[in-house]
Amino acid sequence: MSRLAAHSRCLMRIRLGSLAALSVPRQAFASCTSSSDSSLSAQTAFSTSVLALAQSKLAAQAGRAAASSSVVANRWQNDVIMVRYLIAFLFIVQGAAAQTVTQDEVMGGSAKLYREQIADLRSGFRLDDDERFGARVAALARPLIEQAKREYPESAAWDWELHTTTDGDANAYAMAGGKMLVSRAYVDQLALTDAELAMLLAHEIMHAVLRHNLKEFGEALRLEPERAKQPFQEFEHDIDNDNALMRKLASFNQRQEMEADREGLMFAVRGGWRPQALAGYFRKLAKHSHYPNFERFDHPSPASRWQAARELAAQLEAGR
Numbered sequence: 363m364s365r366l367a368a369h370s371r372c373l374m375r376i377r378l379g380s381l382a383a384l385s386v387p388r389q390a391f392a393s394c395t396s397s398s399d400s401s402l403s404a405q406t407a408f409s410t411s412v413l414a415l416a417q418s419k420l421a422a423q424a425g426r427a428a429a430s431s432s433v434v435a436n437r438w439q440n441d442v443i444m445v446r447y448l449i450a451f452l453f454i455v456q457g458a459a460a461q462t463v464t465q466d467e468v469m470g471g472s473a474k475l476y477r478e479q480i481a482d483l484r485s486g487f488r489l490d491d492d493e494r495f496g497a498r499v500a501a502l503a504r505p506l507i508e509q510a511k512r513e514y515p516e517s518a519a520w521d522w523e524l525h526t527t528t529d530g531d532a533n534a535y536a537m538a539g540g541k542m543l544v545s546r547a548y549v550d551q552l553a554l555t556d557a558e559l560a561m562l563l564a565h566e567i568m569h570a571v572l573r574h575n576l577k578e579f580g581e582a583l584r585l586e587p588e589r590a591k592q593p594f595q596e597f598e599h600d601i602d603n604d605n606a607l608m609r610k611l612a613s614f615n616q617r618q619e620m621e622a623d624r625e626g627l628m629f630a631v632r633g634g635w636r637p638q639a640l641a642g643y644f645r646k647l648a649k650h651s652h653y654p655n656f657e658r659f660d661h662p663s664p665a666s667r668w669q670a671a672r673e674l675a676a677q678l679e680a681g682r
């Protein structure tokens with residue numbers, strides 16, 4: 363997902379503003395990078411203009427009412443009552459707009475799920491069970507996490523965690539708030555070099571610092587606004603388990619994957635890695651895939667990721 367595309371999508375939502383749009387929860391706009399606050403002020407501005415319009419109409423009617431019969435004066439009184447209802451409605455709607463998913467909720471949920479998975483791995487003696495591999499991943503991840511804290515100041519306050527496992531079922535992920543897991547089985551299978559492993563880590567770090575989890579909740583609320591009333595834990599469960607919702611979110615998630623690829627590659631280049639060496643990760647991904655030209659449920663096809671990374675790396679190499 364390009365930031366520009368996400369931003370224009372949000373602008374479109376604001377332009378299409380109507381009374382119904384005011385009831386869309388604040389988080390529905392969260393797919394715009396750093397524009398959820400401006401969306402809220404757009405709501406406020408819109409409400410204010412609706413009120414101003416209603417009040418000016420009433421003022422005009424008041425003038426006419428003063429000069430005409432008592433029947434018209436009664437109508438004017440009715441209109442005053444209606445405007446009071448309208449004001450009350452707008453305040454209720456604006457209050458409800460804040461009662462949606464927050465980054466703190468998403469990070470709290472991720473921390474809980476992460477603790478559960480870590481406990482499972484520990485009980486099976488599969489947590490940090492290869493010291494050499496753990497040290498290699500940590501040595502590559504540490505400077506990238508420090509760079510993330512500098513470039514994305516919000517993440518400096520996070521309790522970043524990184525664990526490794528030899529469990530063959532895991533590959534690599536980063537949850538909201540910088541909770542990461544990397545599997546040796548996955549890294550061995552692709553025979554990743556240090557640069558390629560740095561690319562994988564940078565991709566995962568981007569998911570966290572670009573608030574991809576929170577934005578996914580925002581998109582789910584945009585698609586199904588009634589979920590604003592759902593308790594957070596149920597909503598969180600559905601995001602990962604409700605097939606109908608997951609199907610609806612698949613293309614959004616694919617755009618987030620492409621964003622994590624592109625932003626991650628540029629991030630690792632800023633960290634001192636060579637673009638071509640980083641892009642090697644995507645070449646191996648495509649090479650080891652049985653169906654390189656097919657999209658997986660929520661991931662773009664490995665061949666398209668490799669092509670995008672190859673083109674970006676060539677541009678960055680040319681600019682060096």
Ligand SMILES: [Zn+2]
Binds near residue numbers: 565566569
């Ligand atoms: Zn990803």
